[in-house]
Amino acid sequence: MNDSQMRRVYLDHNATTPVHPEVLGAMLPYYKEKFGNASSIHGFGKEIKVALEESREKVAKSINATSNEIYFTGGGTESDNLAIKGTAFANRKKGKHIITSKIEHHAILESCKFLEKEGFEIAYLPVDKSGFVDPDDLKKALRKDTILVSIMYANNEVGTIEPVEELAKIAKDNGVYFHTDAVQAMGKIPADVQKLNVDMLSVSGHKIYGPKGVGAIYIRKGTRIIPWSHGGSHERSRRAGTENVPGIVGLAKALEIVHKEMEEQSKHLRNLTETFYRKLTQAIPDVFLNGHLEKRIPNTLSLSFKAVEGESIILSLDLKGVAVSTGSACASGSLEPSHVLSAMGIAPELAQAAIRFSFGRDNTMEDVDYVVKILPEIVSRLRSMSPLYANK
């Protein structure tokens, strides 16, 4: 067998996903004949404007919003930046206090750090051992001058689904804006902005089989927010810059597909991950789940392999054609223990031993069996080298 014949299994869908063929098909005309600028008044522009607004409509529909509450951005990170900084600066006369959690994506945490330097005060809510934010903690953290609460819908590293509906209600009852980073939740669990009662919600294209470099943010009508990039009056002056129309068309198509197939995919992914978890824990002793087996997005499993360095597992699996990661793709390469696992109170040696398996629509039971076949050998090799592991 040579390298090109090696089985390749991609289990890193929380890092990024392949573009769905239908998505690509929908995008291609906008790289070719439909190249116009949506702001132009001539025919070339007009057909693009139509496509842009149709896409906006599709995105709105998938989260039960109206289309004039959808703004396209350059990705999930940009959506988060706009939500945090845009709301903070628009409401700073009311107050300078913002509440978030310790397990947010860096797009949120680093935006908050920036705001701290600008004189804002940020409260970082703790999480329990499964990664849940306690609504009581939010109640206690709220102050008169709190202007924004931002809690993610589902965590990217461990998959834990936060009680956003309950948290948003608390914020709303106190007249405070609520934002949720739904980048990892989209397409995996229902995201109805009316039911969730959120004011802002971030979406990314490439996590849902859409293209990279495009995202969207839902901003409830009446929300006070200032733009974060200035220029033309694109996106109703909240996000200047010529629209990435092929990307936007792709994002809308991707959302449409994942929305339509959510139930079926959810079953498929839950079946794969549960089988994987069961078989793997039978084959390998001392494997610990980080997160919650039930209240998680169905594709994500974070497992710690006692006394083994996560990095060595990743590289060994890569040599066998299997792609997984430690925490978030953005943080890999650094040996710092994951901020998410630390916040969950996972001991550093188990946090270093964590692997995130994030499945996707194209994964099969054969993929599960392949990894279950090769991983025990890798883990036992690494444990045989580890002074930390006493063989029973």
Add this chain to the structure above:
Amino acid sequence: MDRQKKNRPLAVVAMSGGVDSSLAAFLLKEQGYQVVGISMKLWDFKEVGGDPHPDGRCCSVEALNDARAICEKMGIPHYVIDFKDDFKKTVILNFVEEYEKGRTPNPCIVCNTEIKWRCLWEKAKALGAEFLATGHYARIKYDEKAKKFLLRKGVDPTRDQSYALWGLSQENLSRTIFPLGELTKREVRAKAKEHKLKVAEKMESQEICFVADDDYPRFIKEWLDKQGQGLALSEVEGLVLSEVEGSRACPERSRRARGQGGKIRRGPIFNLKGEKIGEHKGIPFYTIGQRRGLSIALGKPLYVIRIEPDKNAIYVGEDNDLFRSTFTVSHLNWIAFDDLEKERECRIKIRYQHQPQEGRISSLTKNEVMVKFKKSERAITPGQSAVFYQDDVVLGGGIINRVVNDWSAD
């Protein structure tokens, strides 16, 4: 070779992005090994600055990108592994401590034993590797009679790097491949070109990688300044801030953390008659044989002859005062045999750019030998490595410990 993949042994190649390690990886793949390239992240110039060439040096983003691109082209996996903490705890700590003791360390040798053949080898084994390969110009041969893996010079006399490898154990050598040992640099360049291994024409790295500007005083000063703020050595030693700042609570430990020389202090410069003729800026800034920076005008060029950290003193003299023939070597590692049982003749190399010279070695204790050159040598420097050769075979090596004041005996 067309062996089945499962029978192909896995070899990890330490990749710098340069021509030597790239060709080493290429040759191994050609020989039928399953090859994985690993680049080590060892140092961050943000630590104490001094990166005048942020272009294509080991550890730089460009070098890592080059290594990755070459591996991609060869169709072999490539990973970047972060060993920065280990590097600080071993190589940097030793580097600074040795200078503080008035000695002149050779960090590349510490890096080989502590980082490449310890940390990297551990990582390689974790990936299932049976061998570690590097682009060093040296050779390894198993000797049936001695039942030892012997380390030999590379065939290119101008490139031989066996001197820097004296610290390798038998276990290391049994698991190491030097694919370039039988080649000359010229041949390596030609082969790389022939196989279209696009390696940018980079300048050869001569300086120590983490002091790219070659300014050791700056490095040591900035590092120790940072340590004074409880940032640098306190981290690597796991000491709390107050201890490093020299609180009375634990003076022993804090002094040890700074090395036996303690703080950098100005001190006297003596001539060999013991007369004070000037002041030095602190002993870490001087090395044996150094002429620059003495700020003394006596009509004749003066050189650092001896450094005495206990007295915080430096002794200077004329060029011919630098010649010595007898010294001791400690931190021994024997390769060709288990122990030096009786006195023997061999050739001894006392610095990287030095032709091995004839002399005799004899054991003082189990961990220290006495070396006597036939003819005296200039600037035998404590802290540098002494490597013992029999023809092209490395018998073993160690660190120069004390130089005997025998210049008059010659």
